[in-house]
Amino acid sequence: MEELFQSTLSQVDSFAPKDRWQSVSKELYTMFWILNLKCIAVPGVDYSKVIKELKLGKRETGDSGKVKAEDRQKHLHAMEVEYKTATQVASVISRWMKTKAGGLLSGVENHVDTISSFLETCIVPRCGQSIPDALYCSRFLLLLQQLDTPYFNSIQLHDKLYSTIHGLLFSSTETEAWNWGYFFGEVLKRLLHWRSSKAVYEKECGSR
Template structure:
């Protein structure tokens, strides 16, 4: 009964947050939402919910020098990389000026001090600030929708009714569909460029996300506990996002992030306790995250050539966690385990 009520309230929260972010302009939204520090400490909101509310505000951080590139994009109009250290929040002129470093300082106070032994505030801010739109370009979906529209155009052209009314109607329908095709192509190009720019920034920043410590195994556990677990059960889209973010960290070759250990700890050590702590809807989202994680692992397992291309030279498959450039896990051992 309690879990059902929690799921119902959580669903309303997601709907309200989505409505608020889409119903008002970004400049208005930043005036309505309190600073992250107030959300966490004044209103005592959990970090995962606080970032759900504050995430649209993070996209208003722009370069202080040029004022062009918005986080998390990388580069200004001249294509020059823009450092986060140079970013300020562009909101209402009457509000206090907030630097990106101020946001990181607030984030440092959210977690216990020991959590930062391996994690960095930069990784925490990046993980909680990004969305699936930033990391994944669904090319197949765009192509399928474009093909569907072209098929509709072809059907109109094949129509043999040559009456004046039919011709007039076909002309209007063609113009409407062609307009949709143009909009879809523009959206596709914009999305593809957006993802490429975000990945460019992540590739530039990945080296300072994690740091080696006396117990390198705790790095993955901290990342799971502070980032993956709270967000993968937050919504179905967040579940897919978490798996995509892990895959991105692996593909970028993030130092000290061990992909093999991440999968092992999640499935073999923490999955069962998590299921016992989930509500009905949270269990479904956790299942989606598990599905996406296993799909990634089975893809690597399906062929040795794929494994060597995508895993053989990545730090995520290093045998020794503290040494990202050490010997890699052989394909035979990965398949066996």
């Protein structure tokens, strides 16, 4: 991951104006664009459901819907290996992100506009592309908060998001608007979770 990160980092100046990095760093920009949803979020519930159904013989595969015990066992093994691999990859990337979080924005001159610049160069161009991208954007923002990334203010982030939502939706295609809906749905779900109790908020948000 570090090799890919450094390789991409060395190329970003070739397609972005130098003044772009006054308020958002090349490091944060690069990290955001080289990752995807599978890198940072493993659908453990879905994997567990499929694996359980295969073990119980309730999972139907193939055109006929009839699964021989041997075929079911092969499918079960493949699913377990896939789940294990996905979990390991996400764990490695999570640890890697932790090593980077502290310095992601340390070299930025203008931290006042960091949130706006990050939304403009990362979230807005990607979020409307597909549902996985929308979910990735939501998850990535949560990770930045959980990693307590310096200079990345969560209150300012949400304020900026909700002040621009109308413009985003009305300038989007129908498909893009649907994808934005998934993104804001995840963000609102998280806010409601934090609002559920003072203890939850203080534990998960603190001064972030």
